[in-house]
Amino acid sequence: MSEATPNPAPEPAKVPAAVAPAAAPKPAVKPDMSRGDFLWAGWAMLAAFGAATAAASARFMFPNVIYEPSQKFNAGKASSYDLGVDTKWLNEQRVWIVRTPTGFYAMWARCTHLGCTPNWWGDQNRFKCPCHGSNYTLGGDVIAGPAPMPLWRAKVELAPTGDLIVDKAILENKPGKRENAPFFANYSPA
Amino acid sequence: MPTLDLETIKKEIIDSQLWRSVFRGGVWKDTPRDRAGHIIGNVWLHLHPVKARPRALEWAYTWGMGGISFALYLLLTITGVVLMFYYRPTIGLAYRDIKDLEFAVTLGMFLRNAHRWAAQAMVVSVIAHMVRVFLTGAYKKPREFNWGIGVLLLTLTLFLSFTGYLLPWDQLAIWAVTVGTNMAGATPVLGNEGPLGALVGMRINNDVRFTLLGGTMVGENTLLRFYVMHCVAVPLVVGILLILHFWRIRKDSFSAAPYQANEEKIDVWPHLVKKEYFGAAMTTVFIMVWSILQNAPLEAIANPNVTTNPSKAPWYFVGLQELLVYFDPWIAGVVMPGLIIVGLIAIPYIDTNPKGIGYYAWKERPFANTLFMLGVVMWFALIYIGYALRGPNYAWYWPWESWYMLKAAPPPTWSVFGPTGVGKFSMFLGIPLIGAASAAWLLLPKLIQKELDGLKTMGAFLGVIALFAVGGMAMGKMGPIEGAFLLFFTGASFYFGFVLPQRHIRTLDWARYLTTMVLVISTMSVLLKMCARLAFNIKYVLTIPSISMNI
Numbered sequence: 176m177s178e179a180t181p182n183p184a185p186e187p188a189k190v191p192a193a194v195a196p197a198a199a200p201k202p203a204v205k206p207d208m209s210r211g212d213f214l215w216a217g218w219a220m221l222a223a224f225g226a227a228t229a230a231a232s233a234r235f236m237f238p239n240v241i242y243e244p245s246q247k248f249n250a251g252k253a254s255s256y257d258l259g260v261d262t263k264w265l266n267e268q269r270v271w272i273v274r275t276p277t278g279f280y281a282m283w284a285r286c287t288h289l290g291c292t293p294n295w296w297g298d299q300n301r302f303k304c305p306c307h308g309s310n311y312t313l314g315g316d317v318i319a320g321p322a323p324m325p326l327w328r329a330k331v332e333l334a335p336t337g338d339l340i341v342d343k344a345i346l347e348n349k350p351g352k353r354e355n356a357p358f359f360a361n362y363s364p365a
Numbered sequence: 366m367p368t369l370d371l372e373t374i375k376k377e378i379i380d381s382q383l384w385r386s387v388f389r390g391g392v393w394k395d396t397p398r399d400r401a402g403h404i405i406g407n408v409w410l411h412l413h414p415v416k417a418r419p420r421a422l423e424w425a426y427t428w429g430m431g432g433i434s435f436a437l438y439l440l441l442t443i444t445g446v447v448l449m450f451y452y453r454p455t456i457g458l459a460y461r462d463i464k465d466l467e468f469a470v471t472l473g474m475f476l477r478n479a480h481r482w483a484a485q486a487m488v489v490s491v492i493a494h495m496v497r498v499f500l501t502g503a504y505k506k507p508r509e510f511n512w513g514i515g516v517l518l519l520t521l522t523l524f525l526s527f528t529g530y531l532l533p534w535d536q537l538a539i540w541a542v543t544v545g546t547n548m549a550g551a552t553p554v555l556g557n558e559g560p561l562g563a564l565v566g567m568r569i570n571n572d573v574r575f576t577l578l579g580g581t582m583v584g585e586n587t588l589l590r591f592y593v594m595h596c597v598a599v600p601l602v603v604g605i606l607l608i609l610h611f612w613r614i615r616k617d618s619f620s621a622a623p624y625q626a627n628e629e630k631i632d633v634w635p636h637l638v639k640k641e642y643f644g645a646a647m648t649t650v651f652i653m654v655w656s657i658l659q660n661a662p663l664e665a666i667a668n669p670n671v672t673t674n675p676s677k678a679p680w681y682f683v684g685l686q687e688l689l690v691y692f693d694p695w696i697a698g699v700v701m702p703g704l705i706i707v708g709l710i711a712i713p714y715i716d717t718n719p720k721g722i723g724y725y726a727w728k729e730r731p732f733a734n735t736l737f738m739l740g741v742v743m744w745f746a747l748i749y750i751g752y753a754l755r756g757p758n759y760a761w762y763w764p765w766e767s768w769y770m771l772k773a774a775p776p777p778t779w780s781v782f783g784p785t786g787v788g789k790f791s792m793f794l795g796i797p798l799i800g801a802a803s804a805a806w807l808l809l810p811k812l813i814q815k816e817l818d819g820l821k822t823m824g825a826f827l828g829v830i831a832l833f834a835v836g837g838m839a840m841g842k843m844g845p846i847e848g849a850f851l852l853f854f855t856g857a858s859f860y861f862g863f864v865l866p867q868r869h870i871r872t873l874d875w876a877r878y879l880t881t882m883v884l885v886i887s888t889m890s891v892l893l894k895m896c897a898r899l900a901f902n903i904k905y906v907l908t909i910p911s912i913s914m915n916i
Contacts, residue, residue: 238586241581265670266671289698294674
């Protein structure tokens, strides 16, 4: 054992301790890692690879570019609307234009429960949803059924041309905020 | 003139090199060895055991529902692949292609009908299979894991139906998927409208709903995603789980039916295989006849802005739709289905009753059978209500009432504990009161160590409720119908949720007892909430709007 064994594999840890100070012509081969640790590192890398693959696959499912229609539209001349709920944009834009004595608000026709389109029942003065039976007042507040919050109102502006410009990307449903600009457009016919 | 000898021809064919190269084995002498070889030497049949106990093959024991479900799965695969030849999953073409299948493609209507009806039949047969396996206790050790696989297969059967009915791009399709994906959007934490969702940064364009839709609204990407899931991804997963399911049946000694004295096993070929072929043939004939007699529904082309009135899910999801009337979407759409799936998978691990394995045992397993069947009956009762008793605006219409008569507007709802409820301090009053009541319900059946007299306990409970109802009526707070509702729903909840657990499971260890009680109380909460809404217009028992906590 006086010579440094060329292959100290069987008990690598002991060899340098016993021999190193005396005579070591070549640096002793001291493995930095035991066989077990090496295997564990391998498993850890495999697990990391799996996790990274899973994360990347999940990320893959989120599209970076989506092709969806603009949420902004021109709802026509403000002067063309009568008092009350107008449903003429429902089929195309999913919006009710509501005219009050002082101006306009635009209600997004999406039930806040699970996203169906309610119908306006003028004789009962209510919006009623056909999917789970939620009922809303003219202002959009829930009076019956499972919906958790009031209907959303969209941003509405009166353009200098007299047109109403509605933007469904900007929404509000809190009392106190929804009655003011930009969710309410003042309008008084000349 | 040479005579036509069929036997000689048959022998010539079977002994030919070609035939022998395809079908292994020597001359068929119908010995037990031949019959065993037929199972072992055939790749399609070799998941079968060679022999089985006669009881395991009886129709009255198996109902044949597992095999029929698999036959339907094969039928659906074949009809589905064929339909794919004429269908393009884009918004502009999908509906037109379905119309073409119906009116311009030879046999297109028939194949679409067959696909739709087989799918509905498969939902029924898989549920029936589960009920049979439950009632015969065939999920108990060592079959717990295979029962879990079965529950996943049931879930995936329903998910295949769900992804399938978006594809025609009709009104049913778009609104069912709108509602379904909005439910995903109400998932706690992972959905932008769910509790805590906004808190962790979920928005309409980065939550779980967004990945399902491939956008912020049901559109082109959604159709493509559901198409891929329906035609490729989910069937693959189902196929893998089916292999596992069959493999475990084989390994777990094929059937739970217990040995009987002097019982002799019989050959699977031909006794079982014959029945399987017969079941598959009858299933095919049944679907064919149904598809000739009735056409699959197709509504108007999808309109993403206007919903049909009323809008209803396919029948097997109408129960869930009805549940959504009573509970917030994250409870009815996420927590409850999750609890049903997890609860079903947990059953073999919480049911420690060693009796009733492999035979119908109403007397030996009163609690398990009663509660399970209560759940099944409730599921179908909800389906009945949603399917038959809901009319325009999803209002309640009795069968004798015309849908053309507009119902009076429903009365305003209110909350018991909430900012404007009876108890205005929902945090300080509602949470302790409801928490105490739930804890008492959860713990009392186990803490009362002596078995209560069922008749007396029920009598006392119903007496108190009746007194309460009479008091309410005298004060003009409720009428006789509301009183009857109150008696029925609270009585049922008390019997199934308190008296029965007290009688049967109070001796379980705490972990199993608590798990069981959580599932039982969740089930009863459906009954109680239905009563509260239908009879008393209660929207929430407790509401804390600031954190979207509504129960």
